[in-house]
Amino acid sequence: MTHSSEALSAAVLEALGGYDTPTICNAMEIVAPERRLIGYTTKPLVCPFPDLPAIVGYARTATIRSVVASGLPAAEQAARRIAYYDYVGTGPGPRISVIQDIDGADVGYGAFWGEVQSAVHKALGCVGVVTDGSIRDIPQWAEGFQALAGSLGPSHAYVHAESFGGEVRVAGMTVRSGDLIHADQHGAVVIPLDIAAKLPDAAELCGRRETPILDIARSTSFSLEKLKAALKQASEIH
Structure with missing residues (x-):
C-alpha cells in the first residue's frame, strides 16, 4: 500500500x-x-445526503465481500481490522474512503457501511465514502459524513474487508491509495496532485465563460440573435 507522498496546502x-x-x-x-x-x-x-457540500480528501482504498464469510481465524480477523483502521487513520488528511465491492453479480449484498462505520471513519479523519457496495442506517449515519454508494440495503450479511491499500475501481473510477478525490452528490473524480493548484483558476474561467450565456438564456428579452452574440462573447473569454 502507498500513502500520498506529498500533501497539498490547506x-x-x-x-x-x-x-x-x-x-x-x-x-x-x-x-x-x-x-x-x-x-x-x-x-x-x-447519495442520501445531496445537500452536503463537496468533499476533498486523500483516498483510503479497500475491497470488501459479503456473500461468503472470511476464512481467517477470529484473532487474525481482529488483527486485520486494527491494521485497516491504522491505515485509514494515518497519513495526510482529510481522507476519503474508497471501497470496491468484489462480489460480482452480488455486489451490494451486504452493507459494510452504516451507523458504526460512518462514526468510526469520521473519527479517524475521513470526510466521506465512495463505494459501489451498499450502505444502511441512513437516519443514524454520522452527521456531515458524505456517502456515495451503489445501493441501500438492510443487512451486512458476511461483509468483511478482503484487502486494503491497493488499487480499486468504483463505478468506473480507478483509484490508488493516496489519490486526491473530489466528490459530491453527482459523483467523484480523481485530481492529479500536480494540477490540483491550477483548478480553482480554471473553474473561475469556466464560470466567466458560462455567465453571458446564462444571462441571456434567463433573460426575459431572450432571442436567438442575442444567444449567438453571447456564445461569441463566451468564446473570447480567456
Missing part, C-alpha cells in the same frame, strides 16, 4: 472544496484535457 484543498464536482471536471478539461474520458465515476451512485 488553502488549495479549501479552494477545491468551494466548487461542485461537475465544475471541477469542467476545469480539468482545460488543465488536463487528456483526462476528459478517465478518472471519474461513470455509473450512477446513491
Whole structure:
C-alpha cells in the first residue's frame, strides 16, 4: 500500500472544496484535457445526503465481500481490522474512503457501511465514502459524513474487508491509495496532485465563460440573435 507522498496546502484543498464536482471536471478539461474520458465515476451512485457540500480528501482504498464469510481465524480477523483502521487513520488528511465491492453479480449484498462505520471513519479523519457496495442506517449515519454508494440495503450479511491499500475501481473510477478525490452528490473524480493548484483558476474561467450565456438564456428579452452574440462573447473569454 502507498500513502500520498506529498500533501497539498490547506488553502488549495479549501479552494477545491468551494466548487461542485461537475465544475471541477469542467476545469480539468482545460488543465488536463487528456483526462476528459478517465478518472471519474461513470455509473450512477446513491447519495442520501445531496445537500452536503463537496468533499476533498486523500483516498483510503479497500475491497470488501459479503456473500461468503472470511476464512481467517477470529484473532487474525481482529488483527486485520486494527491494521485497516491504522491505515485509514494515518497519513495526510482529510481522507476519503474508497471501497470496491468484489462480489460480482452480488455486489451490494451486504452493507459494510452504516451507523458504526460512518462514526468510526469520521473519527479517524475521513470526510466521506465512495463505494459501489451498499450502505444502511441512513437516519443514524454520522452527521456531515458524505456517502456515495451503489445501493441501500438492510443487512451486512458476511461483509468483511478482503484487502486494503491497493488499487480499486468504483463505478468506473480507478483509484490508488493516496489519490486526491473530489466528490459530491453527482459523483467523484480523481485530481492529479500536480494540477490540483491550477483548478480553482480554471473553474473561475469556466464560470466567466458560462455567465453571458446564462444571462441571456434567463433573460426575459431572450432571442436567438442575442444567444449567438453571447456564445461569441463566451468564446473570447480567456
